[in-house]
Amino acid sequence: MNKFLQAVSGTSRPVVIFGASVIGKIVLDSLEILNIKPAAFCDNDARKQNEPFHGYPVISFERLRADYPAALVIVAAGRYFNEISRQLAAAGFNDVFSDSDVIGCIDFRRTPRASLEKIMWHLAKIGQLAEMMEFPAGDLHVPRLNVVITTRCTLKCRHCSSLMPHYRKPADSDTSEVIAALDGILSGVDLIYHVELLGGEPFLHKDFAPIARHLLDSGKVLHLDVVTNGTVVPAERELESLKHDKVSVVIDDYGELSGKLAPLTEALRRHGIDFRVNRHWAWADLGGFEPRRRTEAQLKELFAKCNFNSCAELLDGVLYHCPRSSHGTKTGLIPDYPADALRISALGPDRAAAQERLRAFFLETAFLRACDHCDGNTSDSLKLAPAGQNMRGVSK
Numbered sequence: 001m002n003k004f005l006q007a008v009s010g011t012s013r014p015v016v017i018f019g020a021s022v023i024g025k026i027v028l029d030s031l032e033i034l035n036i037k038p039a040a041f042c043d044n045d046a047r048k049q050n051e052p053f054h055g056y057p058v059i060s061f062e063r064l065r066a067d068y069p070a071a072l073v074i075v076a077a078g079r080y081f082n083e084i085s086r087q088l089a090a091a092g093f094n095d096v097f098s099d100s101d102v103i104g105c106i107d108f109r110r111t112p113r114a115s116l117e118k119i120m121w122h123l124a125k126i127g128q129l130a131e132m133m134e135f136p137a138g139d140l141h142v143p144r145l146n147v148v149i150t151t152r153c154t155l156k157c158r159h160c161s162s163l164m165p166h167y168r169k170p171a172d173s174d175t176s177e178v179i180a181a182l183d184g185i186l187s188g189v190d191l192i193y194h195v196e197l198l199g200g201e202p203f204l205h206k207d208f209a210p211i212a213r214h215l216l217d218s219g220k221v222l223h224l225d226v227v228t229n230g231t232v233v234p235a236e237r238e239l240e241s242l243k244h245d246k247v248s249v250v251i252d253d254y255g256e257l258s259g260k261l262a263p264l265t266e267a268l269r270r271h272g273i274d275f276r277v278n279r280h281w282a283w284a285d286l287g288g289f290e291p292r293r294r295t296e297a298q299l300k301e302l303f304a305k306c307n308f309n310s311c312a313e314l315l316d317g318v319l320y321h322c323p324r325s326s327h328g329t330k331t332g333l334i335p336d337y338p339a340d341a342l343r344i345s346a347l348g349p350d351r352a353a354a355q356e357r358l359r360a361f362f363l364e365t366a367f368l369r370a371c372d373h374c375d376g377n378t379s380d381s382l383k384l385a386p387a388g389q390n391m392r393g394v395s396k
């Protein structure tokens with residue numbers, strides 16, 4: 001029997017989730033499938049302790065020790081797992097588990113797909129989805145798709161990886177063209193694990209909610225994040241139509257630049273829309289646009305280690321592999337390399353042929369010509385202060 005199931009069976013000991021984060025939410029959803037109700041979340045970040053997380057109190061480590069000394073603790077903290085496990089062991093907590101221990105208890109064959117949908121995205125991210133669910137062998141699954149709906153932004157971040165300050169005429173994408181391109185992709189793809197709707201600032205586009213809806217109504221998207229910089233609060237009606245159990249709003253907290261953070265979180269809470277606030281410690285310096293004259297082997301090496309290598313991006317009807325490639329090409333800062341991109345209108349009506357081209361694009365690309373004009377987003381390049389400004393952009 002799975003060690004978490006063994007520990008939790010027939011005991012009245014409280015269960016505490018360590019990590020009020022996106023992984024903590026997935027653990028919460030997994031516990032719900034297992035019919036287990038946790039007592040609380042615990043988090044070392046004092047800012048998270050001020051308010052409930054999905055209806056549960058978020059307690060400090062000191063309170064965990066004082067109030068729940070016999071707790072079974074699930075560490076839902078990604079790369080901080082080892083550090084937190086050591087913290088717990090030093091305080092005498094012997095029954096410590098991971099998110100995978102909990103997910104491993106779920107009987108995937110007997111649980112209805114509707115209950116599993118919330119955690120499928122996470123399973124996909126940790127590479128276990130295909131192992132746990134039975135999908136037809138020929139299906140095309142896409143791990144991630146960014147959908148750019150506008151190049152307008154309220155900020156002008158000097159080192160924006162999407163190069164927004166370089167656009168001379170920033171504009172919203174035409175809604176019917178975005179939808180036509182999405183339909184072209186969706187007709188050849190069986191499942192997209194994670195879509196990000198972004199810009200620029202996506203809340204500046206009047207149709208961000210209908211575009212999100214269109215994606216969700218396809219039934220082929222496991223999770224959709226709308227990524228905003230916390231400067232715009234959409235109208236009540238727009239927010240209401242964004243409400244969906246597969247939608248989260250990701251608010252990048254750029255400190256005082258994200259001036260609408262408080263009213264935005266308040267509005268999202270009021271509408272029952274899931275959200276998370278991202279604090280950035282460092283941004284990547286991708287360097288200038290001049291060619292580095294790398295060999296193919298060097299391009300492959302850089303692409304393999306770049307954190308943006310799986311950020312396929314749809315921009316004005318064309319698929320690219322990363323924001324540098326899409327916006328670099330669009331602004332003319334990087335030469336237009338046809339091999340780096342896929343024009344959706346060129347896919348043609350034959351579904352099988354379109355699927356093969358999409359499969360090659362999404363799953364078989366080893367490097368980009370654009371990588372020769374870039375230093376990549378790697379652990380070595382995370383050195384810039386996030387969201388440093390040149391000057392102010394437009395306001396709503």
Ligand SMILES: C[S@@+](CC[C@H](N)C(=O)[O-])C[C@H]1O[C@@H](n2cnc3c(N)ncnc32)[C@H](O)[C@@H]1O
Nearest residue numbers: 159160161162198199200227228229252283284
């Ligand atoms: C281009 S922004 C678009 C959405 C929105 N305007 C925002 O800033 O949240 C998408 C994401 O890219 C991140 N980003 C921008 N420039 C970056 C850089 N140089 N290195 C790492 N991440 C970057 C932002 O923090 C944000 O999470």
Ligand code: SF4
Nearest residue numbers: 153155157160200229
């Ligand atoms: S807020 Fe900054 S990072 Fe986001 S799109 Fe605008 S300029 Fe780029």
Ligand code: SF4
Nearest residue numbers: 306308322371374376
């Ligand atoms: S190294 Fe390549 S994949 Fe990475 S950001 Fe640069 S162009 Fe994109």
